[in-house]
Amino acid sequence: MTDPQVTGLRSIEYNVPDLAKTSRFYELCWGLKKVAEDDGAHYFRATGAEHHIVVLHEGGKASVNRINFAADDNNAVDALHAKLSGLGISTDSTPEDLSGPGGGYGFSFTDRDGLGYAVSSGVTTHSDTAMENDRPFKLSHVVLNSDKVEDQTDFYRDVLGFRVSDRTERMNFIRCSPDHHSIAFAHAEGPSLNHAAFEVPDFDALMTGSGRMKQKGFPVQWGVGRHGPGNNVFGYFFEPNGMVVEYTAEVEQVDEDAYVTGTPEDWAQRVQGPDRWGFADPPTPHLRRCMGGDPQAPEVDIF
Numbered sequence: 001m002t003d004p005q006v007t008g009l010r011s012i013e014y015n016v017p018d019l020a021k022t023s024r025f026y027e028l029c030w031g032l033k034k035v036a037e038d039d040g041a042h043y044f045r046a047t048g049a050e051h052h053i054v055v056l057h058e059g060g061k062a063s064v065n066r067i068n069f070a071a072d073d074n075n076a077v078d079a080l081h082a083k084l085s086g087l088g089i090s091t092d093s094t095p096e097d098l099s100g101p102g103g104g105y106g107f108s109f110t111d112r113d114g115l116g117y118a119v120s121s122g123v124t125t126h127s128d129t130a131m132e133n134d135r136p137f138k139l140s141h142v143v144l145n146s147d148k149v150e151d152q153t154d155f156y157r158d159v160l161g162f163r164v165s166d167r168t169e170r171m172n173f174i175r176c177s178p179d180h181h182s183i184a185f186a187h188a189e190g191p192s193l194n195h196a197a198f199e200v201p202d203f204d205a206l207m208t209g210s211g212r213m214k215q216k217g218f219p220v221q222w223g224v225g226r227h228g229p230g231n232n233v234f235g236y237f238f239e240p241n242g243m244v245v246e247y248t249a250e251v252e253q254v255d256e257d258a259y260v261t262g263t264p265e266d267w268a269q270r271v272q273g274p275d276r277w278g279f280a281d282p283p284t285p286h287l288r289r290c291m292g293g294d295p296q297a298p299e300v301d302i303f
């Protein structure tokens with residue numbers, strides 16, 4: 001049997017101090033739809049097949065609660081759990097049928113930076129998928145801050161089956177599917193959430209969604225631009241608690257047999273700065289602080 005591996009990014013779960021307000025943001029501004037409520041948590045879907053891509057848990061400081069990955073089937077879930085256990089990595093549960101919205105079969109664990117994850121298979125999918133011109137269709141990637149970027153990269157590669165797409169001076173980009181990156185680790189003083197990105201159908205959809213955000217009181221904070229690694233178009237925003245969310249489009253699709261992992265030296269020569277176009281102004285100090293893992297709620301009152 002080939003090494004078991006994670007094959008997709010399903011969803012991100014957040015702790016938020018005001019569940020009702022943050023829920024309204026994701027529905028009215030960001031373009032998701034609530035599909036379930038369960039025990040103090042709200043679940044939101046995009047227009048794609050994944051049952052939900054965002055979960056909001058009421059209470060506590062704004063922060064990432066858990067990241068959920070996909071495996072191909074129950075055997076892969078079992079094999080990943082056995083691999084983690086064999087390496088002495090504590091898992092919070094043995095694989096089991098999941099009782100929450102979407103169901104499925106999976107287990108959860110905590111990584112060396114203390115962040116919670118779950119791996120699952122067989123989660124209910126939606127059949128009424130669509131590509132809409134102003135709404136995300138999937139969770140694209142999550143960027144995590146860490147003071148142990150190479151250690152985290154090794155863990156994701158060697159244990160969960162990720163491949164390294166690129167390294168830059170600031171980040172390591174890793175993939176578990178044809179998407180150039182589903183996770184990236186940014187060099188920082190310690191572990192925290194940098195941002196989460198949601199993919200929209202194309203550049204026009206990114207601009208249309210960004211326009212809606214502006215009209216709702218959440219103007220773009222960085223962008224619009226096109227990143228170097230991943231070649232994706234980007235626009236960064238605050239959600240109501242100061243955590244950073246990104247609309248992205250045109251994410252590079254990797255050919256596993258041909259892709260050559262880029263080095264910091266390669267990227268320093270290929271692209272000047274984080275925007276290929278040279279159009280986007282640098283991130284504001286407020287945005288940098290929030291991306292550094294210290295969310296500061298923006299001054300906006302639209303509800």
Ligand SMILES: [Fe+2]
Nearest residue numbers: 143195197246
């Ligand atoms: Fe991003």
